[in-house]
Amino acid sequence: MDDMTVRGRWIRVVATSLCGVLLLVGTLFGADDDFPFGPFRMYATGPDPNGDAKDSRVEGTDITGRTVPITEGNSGIRRAEIEGQEAAYVATPSRLSEVAAAYAEHSPGAAPLQSVRLVVRWVGIRHARPTGTYRDEVIARWTRP
Known part of the structure; x- marks a missing residue:
């Protein structure tokens, strides 16, 4: 009814x-x-079957010279947040100091970061398959004054 x-x-x-x-x-x-x-x-849309695939990451160098991958676990910052703000980090690399501060806050006892960089790994793709090759490109860098 x-x-x-x-x-x-x-x-x-x-x-x-x-x-x-x-x-x-x-x-x-x-x-x-x-x-x-x-x-x-x-x-x-689909990616170019012969174009490189972009994989962004953030890494720091602590005061001992050790390279430290910056993750959500040790910084509280999700990868998507970094990728979403990528253009702002490139335009103003000093913003990466906020990542160093977040790392220090979430990783007490870890050596302080001397520098932080935003790195894009371009993975080679041919016929929609990885080629096993890659190249890294640092697109933003901050160094402690």
Whole structure:
């Protein structure tokens, strides 16, 4: 039995139509920031089957000269947070001092970091398969004054 009023049906039709229009406009003119009404390009496009794959990481050098991988466990900073702010770190490398401070806070007793760098490892890909080759590129570096 259908207990919906004419007004209720009309509201649902308008709401459904509005969502449909937003999806169409977002698909044609939107960007990732418009999700869910715009395309989420990460899933809408495929990588170049012969292009290098990007793998970012943060590493530091402590005062003893040892290289320390910076992880969520020893800094409290998730990898996605670093990758999402990558352009800001490249534009202002001194922001990496905040990573050193977070490392010091989350790793009491560890030797302090003398420097922090944001490194991109470009993994070779050929015919959509890894080639076993790579090259590292330091895209931002901070050194303690």
